[in-house]
Amino acid sequence: MSAEVIYGNELAQSLRDEMKKEVTELRNKGIIPGLTVVLIGDDPASKSYVKGKQKASDYVGVDSELIELPDTTTQAQLLSLINELNEKESVHGILVQLPLPSHIEEQVVIEAISPEKDVDGFHPINIGRMMTGKDTFFPCTPYGIIQMMKSKNISLEGKHAVIIGRSNIVGKPVGQLLLNENATVTYCHSRTKEMEKYIESADILIVAVGKANFINGGDHIKEGAIVIDVGVNRIEDGSLTGDVDFDSAKEKASYITPVPKGVGPMTITMLMHNTIKSAKKINGLA
Numbered sequence: 001m002s003a004e005v006i007y008g009n010e011l012a013q014s015l016r017d018e019m020k021k022e023v024t025e026l027r028n029k030g031i032i033p034g035l036t037v038v039l040i041g042d043d044p045a046s047k048s049y050v051k052g053k054q055k056a057s058d059y060v061g062v063d064s065e066l067i068e069l070p071d072t073t074t075q076a077q078l079l080s081l082i083n084e085l086n087e088k089e090s091v092h093g094i095l096v097q098l099p100l101p102s103h104i105e106e107q108v109v110i111e112a113i114s115p116e117k118d119v120d121g122f123h124p125i126n127i128g129r130m131m132t133g134k135d136t137f138f139p140c141t142p143y144g145i146i147q148m149m150k151s152k153n154i155s156l157e158g159k160h161a162v163i164i165g166r167s168n169i170v171g172k173p174v175g176q177l178l179l180n181e182n183a184t185v186t187y188c189h190s191r192t193k194e195m196e197k198y199i200e201s202a203d204i205l206i207v208a209v210g211k212a213n214f215i216n217g218g219d220h221i222k223e224g225a226i227v228i229d230v231g232v233n234r235i236e237d238g239s240l241t242g243d244v245d246f247d248s249a250k251e252k253a254s255y256i257t258p259v260p261k262g263v264g265p266m267t268i269t270m271l272m273h274n275t276i277k278s279a280k281k282i283n284g285l286a
Ligand SMILES: Nc1nc(=O)c2c([nH]1)NC[C@@H]1CN(c3ccc(C(=O)N[C@@H](CCC(=O)O)C(=O)O)cc3)C=[N+]21
Pocket: 048, 049, 052, 095, 096, 097, 098, 099, 120, 140, 232, 240, 259, 260, 261, 262, 263, 264, 265, 266, 267, 268
């Protein structure tokens, strides 16, 4: 088999076109969706992601403000900035780019953001809402992954979804969303024994490990599986590569996502979705 490639950039483009229309209508009603991105330090990867967010905001018509702070910023300074943004009426979404410098506690910062402006979907209130099957801000990468499969009319019900990686921002929440879609979910991680046994039984394989070529040779991928590559690994030559060796996995899978042009552009698109949703909600429209 040779898999059909799910291009996240193409789906992202068509969704952004729809959002652009919606934002035009909102603006005609005097509602201007506003996103503030806070970037601490000058990590080049973070800068590049943030640029992608600015570009998407400009395209769909979200007012986006970038606040860049030095890596000497204290936790107290960041918390006081978040408080201001929580109160600021023109701001519907607040995103603090992760990772943060080691002297700042990520979880404290995440919990300081108003759940009603938490467009990343990282606040425990929103995670709890997601876990109990409520509509809320879903974390952007997991939500984008679900949208990619839905765009191909892939049924998730009863499928065995195997997730490799258990981060709070990807692995754990994507499992939760898949469970909400009636998939059977298995989490694998660095302490899992005989991981290949789980991989072999996966109808949907989601790889969010952060290691280039973590899945190599396509050996244990089930024939016809759906392979979602969440890796964003910058390799020596400066190019971006996923966690999955694409060419070999493509021979086994029925659908596969590439890196770049896969999950990444969808992550940013779901951030736009959440920001627009927040603007509507705050203005009593949703
Ligand atoms: N609070 C917070 N929220 C995040 O959503 C968040 C974060 N922190 N920290 C870092 C990760 C990573 N992330 C990506 C977003 C887009 C691409 C993306 O668009 N990638 C393009 C290529 C970009 C390039 O070439 O540099 C692609 O895959 O085609 C990648 C990675 C969001 N993150």
